[in-house]
Amino acid sequence: MGRYNPKVSEPHWRARWADTDTFRTLTPEEAGDRPKYYVLEMFPYPSGRIHMGHVRNYTMGDVVARYKRAQGFNVLHPMGWDAFGMPAENAAMEKGVHPKGWTYENIAAMREPLKQLGLAIDWSREFATCDPEYYGQEQKLFLELYRRGLAYRREGVVNWDPVDMTVLANEQVIDGCGWRSGAPVEKRKLTQWFLRITHYADDLIEGLKGLDRWPDKVRLMQENWIGRSQGLRFHFDVADGAPSGFDRVEVYTTRPDTLYGASFVGVAADHPLALALAESNPALAEFIAECRRGGASEADIEAGEKKGFDTGVTVSHPFDPDWKLPVWVANFILMDYGTGAIFGCPAHDQRDLDFARKYDLAVTPVVLPAGADAASFTVGTEAYVGPGRIFNSQFLDGLAIEEAKAAAIARVEADGRGQGATVYRLRDWGVSRQRYWGCPIPIIHCPDCGVVPVPQGQLPVRLPDDVAFDKPGNPLLRHPTWRFVPCPTCGKAAERETDTFDTFVDSSWYFARFANPRADTPIDKAAADYWLPVDQYIGGVEHAVLHLLYARFLTRALADDGLVGVKEPFAGLFTQGMVTHEAYRSQNGMWLQPNEVEKRDGLWVDTEFGRPVEVVGVEKMSKSKRNVVAPEDIFEQYGVDAARLFVLSDSPPERDVQWSTAGVEGAWRLIQRIWAEFDAQPEGRPGAPDLSEDGLALRRASHLLARQITEGLETFRFNLAVARMHEMMAVLKSHPAAGASPARLAARHEALSILARLIAPFMPHLAEECWSRLGEDGLVAEAPWPKADPALFAQDESVLAVQVNGKRRAEIRAPKGAAEADVEAIALADADVQRHIAGQTVRKVVVVRDRIVNIVVG
RNA sequence: GCCGCCUUAGCUCAGUGGUAGAGCGCAUCCUUGGUAAGGCUGAGGUCGACAGUUCAAUCCUGUCAGGCGGCACCA
Numbered sequence: 001m002g003r004y005n006p007k008v009s010e011p012h013w014r015a016r017w018a019d020t021d022t023f024r025t026l027t028p029e030e031a032g033d034r035p036k037y038y039v040l041e042m043f044p045y046p047s048g049r050i051h052m053g054h055v056r057n058y059t060m061g062d063v064v065a066r067y068k069r070a071q072g073f074n075v076l077h078p079m080g081w082d083a084f085g086m087p088a089e090n091a092a093m094e095k096g097v098h099p100k101g102w103t104y105e106n107i108a109a110m111r112e113p114l115k116q117l118g119l120a121i122d123w124s125r126e127f128a129t130c131d132p133e134y135y136g137q138e139q140k141l142f143l144e145l146y147r148r149g150l151a152y153r154r155e156g157v158v159n160w161d162p163v164d165m166t167v168l169a170n171e172q173v174i175d176g177c178g179w180r181s182g183a184p185v186e187k188r189k190l191t192q193w194f195l196r197i198t199h200y201a202d203d204l205i206e207g208l209k210g211l212d213r214w215p216d217k218v219r220l221m222q223e224n225w226i227g228r229s230q231g232l233r234f235h236f237d238v239a240d241g242a243p244s245g246f247d248r249v250e251v252y253t254t255r256p257d258t259l260y261g262a263s264f265v266g267v268a269a270d271h272p273l274a275l276a277l278a279e280s281n282p283a284l285a286e287f288i289a290e291c292r293r294g295g296a297s298e299a300d301i302e303a304g305e306k307k308g309f310d311t312g313v314t315v316s317h318p319f320d321p322d323w324k325l326p327v328w329v330a331n332f333i334l335m336d337y338g339t340g341a342i343f344g345c346p347a348h349d350q351r352d353l354d355f356a357r358k359y360d361l362a363v364t365p366v367v368l369p370a371g372a373d374a375a376s377f378t379v380g381t382e383a384y385v386g387p388g389r390i391f392n393s394q395f396l397d398g399l400a401i402e403e404a405k406a407a408a409i410a411r412v413e414a415d416g417r418g419q420g421a422t423v424y425r426l427r428d429w430g431v432s433r434q435r436y437w438g439c440p441i442p443i444i445h446c447p448d449c450g451v452v453p454v455p456q457g458q459l460p461v462r463l464p465d466d467v468a469f470d471k472p473g474n475p476l477l478r479h480p481t482w483r484f485v486p487c488p489t490c491g492k493a494a495e496r497e498t499d500t501f502d503t504f505v506d507s508s509w510y511f512a513r514f515a516n517p518r519a520d521t522p523i524d525k526a527a528a529d530y531w532l533p534v535d536q537y538i539g540g541v542e543h544a545v546l547h548l549l550y551a552r553f554l555t556r557a558l559a560d561d562g563l564v565g566v567k568e569p570f571a572g573l574f575t576q577g578m579v580t581h582e583a584y585r586s587q588n589g590m591w592l593q594p595n596e597v598e599k600r601d602g603l604w605v606d607t608e609f610g611r612p613v614e615v616v617g618v619e620k621m622s623k624s625k626r627n628v629v630a631p632e633d634i635f636e637q638y639g640v641d642a643a644r645l646f647v648l649s650d651s652p653p654e655r656d657v658q659w660s661t662a663g664v665e666g667a668w669r670l671i672q673r674i675w676a677e678f679d680a681q682p683e684g685r686p687g688a689p690d691l692s693e694d695g696l697a698l699r700r701a702s703h704l705l706a707r708q709i710t711e712g713l714e715t716f717r718f719n720l721a722v723a724r725m726h727e728m729m730a731v732l733k734s735h736p737a738a739g740a741s742p743a744r745l746a747a748r749h750e751a752l753s754i755l756a757r758l759i760a761p762f763m764p765h766l767a768e769e770c771w772s773r774l775g776e777d778g779l780v781a782e783a784p785w786p787k788a789d790p791a792l793f794a795q796d797e798s799v800l801a802v803q804v805n806g807k808r809r810a811e812i813r814a815p816k817g818a819a820e821a822d823v824e825a826i827a828l829a830d831a832d833v834q835r836h837i838a839g840q841t842v843r844k845v846v847v848v849r850d851r852i853v854n855i856v857v858g
Numbered sequence: 859g860c861c862g863c864c865u866u867a868g869c870u871c872a873g874u875g876g877u878a879g880a881g882c883g884c885a886u887c888c889u890u891g892g893u894a895a896g897g898c899u900g901a902g903g904u905c906g907a908c909a910g911u912u913c914a915a916u917c918c919u920g921u922c923a924g925g926c927g928g929c930a931c932c933a
Contacts, residue, residue: 846876
């Protein structure tokens with residue numbers, strides 16, 4: 001007899017797993033006919049500390065990995081490090097440490113608590129993206145993309161983060177600010193490397209349909225992000241006033257049906273026509289400069305004020321050469337979407353209407369809502385964007401919108417003025433970063449030969465160790481020797497590319513590298529063919545667009561090159577919620593840590609002085625609010641299994657879970673209760689359980705539990721599985737070992753054996769201790785998953801509720817599957833039912849087999 | 859503004875077209891040789907609001923309200 005002591009048991013069993021290499025992944029040959037299962041959690045950035053979010057993420061993956069192992073799968077469950085990135089350089093600048101040393105020390109510091117979590121991981125496959133063995137292979141992949149034209153270099157307007165002194169992808173700009181620094185982003189012109197993700201825009205959308213084990217939400221977000229739209233691309237002929245060389249204005253529209261409602265043509269401030277006109281028009285030049293300044297500011301976007309400049313240029317309407325439209329430069333037109341020019345149809349587009357009202361341009365309705373009168377229908381301050389019939393539109397009159405679009409496109413195409421087109425919001429992925437701590441782009445710039453790839457034999461291009469961080473900007477650019485190399489082609493003095501990759505490149509293929517992380521090619525095709533796709537990927541929803549879209553893109557690019565055999569890297573995706581905690585603020589406005597406050601007489605006070613403390617709300621654990629609970633402290637106090645159990649138990653996995661002391665104590669108590677039942681069981685193996693009454697209820701409960709927990713695991717409802725464990729404890733308690741008959745003891749033994757295996761994915765250390773206490777052979781981690789015996793659920797009698805006019809009035813027993821007429825007779829004969837239908841006419845009786853009877857009277 | 863999700867006990871959440879549930883918390887009592895405790899019993903619900911479909915709605919449909927998330931001058 002004794003309490004379960006995680007401090008002794010947990011290290012013991014971890015040592016056993018390590019000694020026996022329990023979680024080593026089998027080679028395909030070893031696996032034989034075991035099916036493969038690849039479960040992966042998004043690998044961590046090595047910040048140096050693990051947090052509760054890691055605990056939750058990796059525990060979830062571990063639950064899946066252990067469950068699938070028990071089911072006989074050959075499981076790949078690896079771990080690595082997303083190790084390049086800004087924080088290492090910030091640490092270098094702030095503390096004078098080298099990014100490399102800082103990163104590897106952090107990895108070492110995080111590896112220990114992760115191992116302490118008891119994760120069923122094959123650690124032999126571990127790598128960090130900053131290992132030259134990894135990024136060297138990444139350089140090979142890039143050169144392959146370059147060879148195929150999927151990587152290219154061009155000058156472009158980029159998002160420049162003035163704090164991090166680097167370029168950001170569009171996806172990394174949030175509300176006009178850098179996603180990491182939070183500083184307002186500036187527009188700059190730079191020559192950058194891009195990956196041609198737009199080449200796969202259609203396929204990335206189409207592929208979403210097949211991802212039926214992804215959250216709808218994430219698929220929707222990706223679809224919106226790619227932003228496909230169908231429309232018409234065509235040109236207006238310039239009628240008058242344009243500089244030479246500009247005899248056309250190319251526009252894109254999704255509403256060709258409204259062409260007869262056009263009242264102006266608008267171009268972006270950076271449109272070539274606008275720039276050409278500005279050369280001889282100072283007022284226009286000033287307007288363009290103003291657009292550039294204001295365009296980035298959040299307040300202006302918020303206000304949404306439309307501003308324009310009439311260029312004096314006119315163009316001819318495509319359907320009527322005599323109809324002239326003015327060309328305006330407008331601040332709300334984006335140069336990098338479509339053609340950077342539009343035609344304005346104020347009656348049916350709110351932006352165009354705002355603009356037209358401000359500058360007093362014509363507003364001609366051409367779509368007539370059903371029931372409206374063509375003679376009197378007008379548009380005031382709200383554009384009409386609903387359905388209707390086309391009018392005021394010559395040959396389009398009377399058509400529905402979709403018909404009119406087709407007709408207008410057909411006419412424009414027949415006239416040779418343009419054609420139907422698909423346009424995407426998605427833009428190519430800029431991957432150049434002006435940083436040191438990233439994968440060097442393996443390119444040499446030669447004054448004569450231009451862009452020259454680093455030859456395969458000279459890879460990897462290693463980062464130099466001797467760099468200085470005393471100034472902002474990229475140390476590679478300032479390095480005295482590193483970048484000066486001879487041109488591989490002509491041998492003349494040349495320079496290395498000093499930009500490094502966006503770290504999202506590193507994480508776009510690591511899952512494929514795990515198939516064989518020591519291969520001397522980027523991806524071991526045979527191993528990747530065996531393991532990919534990842535069967536279950538788990539991570540935060542914050543990566544719904546960035547990481548997951550890049551990974552899907554790169555996998556397609558690699559598949560087209562025959563390097564991998566699948567287009568979709570992640571067959572199943574689960575996005576888990578955050579770990580939150582109440583935040584506490586003292587009277588003087590200081591944030592207090594959870595371990596600095598306590599509840600006294602129902603009020604929160606600070607522990608030291610007993611002064612009242614305000615509970616500010618439940619927020620994501622963060623340093624700034626100081627509402628952080630360190631996993632290591634919890635491991636120390638309650639054990640690893642209690643921490644694992646708690647992050648799985650209180651909320652559905654996709655939602656946020658609120659960390660609380662009461663919650664982890666509840667987890668601790670469940671662990672003790674489970675152990676107490678094993679501890680109370682007499683040693684030795686009783687005979688096989690029989691169906692005698694003394695053990696039947698217990699047998700039913702344990703087999704039902706097996707069914708329920710299996711279902712909970714299959715559907716990612718871990719919190720439900722934990723709730724079922726709680727219920728099982730009540731059943732075990734009502735069938736105690738003390739004074740039990742042999743039949744009950746046998747049923748208990750069976751129930752406990754099932755229970756130990758069922759809890760193993762959740763509380764692996766406790767499960768081993770229980771398994772061992774029960775006298776079962778080997779490790780529970782090697783034991784097969786229990787199967788429920790359906791025969792136990794068969795019952796010969798069912799209990800039915802009886803309703804009268806929809807209200808429950810009685811309960812009757814009837815043979816299982818009894819005929820409706822018999823059940824009806826039993827129900828009508830029931831004393832309680834008689835009472836409720838007395839004096840009324842029975843109008844109808846509804847019998848739902850084995851469930852309920854409803855008697856309608858009146 | 860557009861799109862999506864959520865709303866069930868004090869809290870965190872299950873659940874089902876047919877008898878409303880769990881954990882935690884709370885209250886009462888028992889135990890104090892299982893003790894950083896254990897146990898018994900109990901209270902607590904207009905299933906966000908309204909309307910519709912149905913013999914029957916917490917569940918299906920619609921409208922509204924509140925909360926959360928994503929996108930946002932994308933032509």
